[in-house]
Amino acid sequence: MTYxxxxxxxxxxxxxxxxxxxxxxxxxxxxxxxxxxYVLKFRxxxxxxxxxxxxxxxxxxxxxxxxxxxxxxxxxxxxxFGRTESDxxxxxxxxxxxxxxxxLAYLSCSNTFDPxxxxxxxxxxxxxxxxxxxxxNVDRTVxxxxxxxxxxxxxxxxxxxxxxxxxxxxxxxxxxxxxxxPRIKDHVLLPKAAQLHNADRKCKKLLTPKVIHDIVSRxxxxxxxxxxHFRSAEECRNAYEQFLLTxxxxxxxxxxxxxxxxxxAI
Numbered sequence: 001m002t003y004x005x006x007x008x009x010x011x012x013x014x015x016x017x018x019x020x021x022x023x024x025x026x027x028x029x030x031x032x033x034x035x036x037x038y039v040l041k042f043r044x045x046x047x048x049x050x051x052x053x054x055x056x057x058x059x060x061x062x063x064x065x066x067x068x069x070x071x072x073x074x075x076x077x078x079x080x081f082g083r084t085e086s087d088x089x090x091x092x093x094x095x096x097x098x099x100x101x102x103x104l105a106y107l108s109c110s111n112t113f114d115p116x117x118x119x120x121x122x123x124x125x126x127x128x129x130x131x132x133x134x135x136x137n138v139d140r141t142v143x144x145x146x147x148x149x150x151x152x153x154x155x156x157x158x159x160x161x162x163x164x165x166x167x168x169x170x171x172x173x174x175x176x177x178x179x180x181x182p183r184i185k186d187h188v189l190l191p192k193a194a195q196l197h198n199a200d201r202k203c204k205k206l207l208t209p210k211v212i213h214d215i216v217s218r219x220x221x222x223x224x225x226x227x228x229h230f231r232s233a234e235e236c237r238n239a240y241e242q243f244l245l246t247x248x249x250x251x252x253x254x255x256x257x258x259x260x261x262x263x264x265a266i
Contacts, residue, residue: 038103044096058159
């Protein structure tokens with residue numbers, strides 16, 4: 001069965017509820033004009049719009065692999081929201097984020113994943129480790145699992161720390177794509193990931209060139225920061241696409257790294 005990348009909805013901020021003071025980005029809880037709540041990632045945060053690109057790509061690849069992630073939506077933010085906020089830092093962030101941002105559906109009454117309490121089967125753990133090796137996610141550790149338990153199921157959140165290669169376009173993406181991912185040794189689910197070979201085989205079948213193209217083509221043009229290495233936004237999108245396709249084709253490199261790190265860990 002061919003996976004069809006779902007269309008992303010666009011909502012407007014109807015009400016800014018409160019800041020979520022986590023890390024340096026200070027995401028916000030907002031209510032959209034559809035009446036639903038979302039965790040909003042701001043393009044004007046310290047890390048800039050590349051975090052939004054990583055959130056989009058990492059999240060939708062996770063969904064394509066059959067993993068549970070909250071719905072991702074584009075969020076339109078009016079400049080009016082920056083005028084009434086009393087906190088100067090948040091006010092500045094709101095003003096800098098006028099326009100299109102990204103939001104994750106808010107999972108009310110969810111609990112942070114605790115590896116000492118919740119059991120995760122070997123295949124699911126292996127798929128998540130494979131995903132995070134593919135997109136070079138440095139942020140799924142014991143200290144910060146970025147997973148929630150909601151309705152007794154495991155959900156992945158916060159992929160903004162993925163794809164850190166895009167902070168250094170001076171080094172060709174194709175060259176970075178074939179590098180191992182040593183920081184997988186810190187992954188919270190690595191000790192449980194006993195089926196990496198099986199996960200590798202199945203995940204590669206799911207992530208076809210069309211699926212990758214459809215995901216990358218979603219990157220809004222105004223999220224792409226002008227780079228001396230690209231003449232257009234489309235060239236930049238192509239670089240993301242080629243990075244991912246090259247990395248998938250050479251997945252044995254990061255799978256071997258993960259298997260070695262797992263042996264060391266257990």
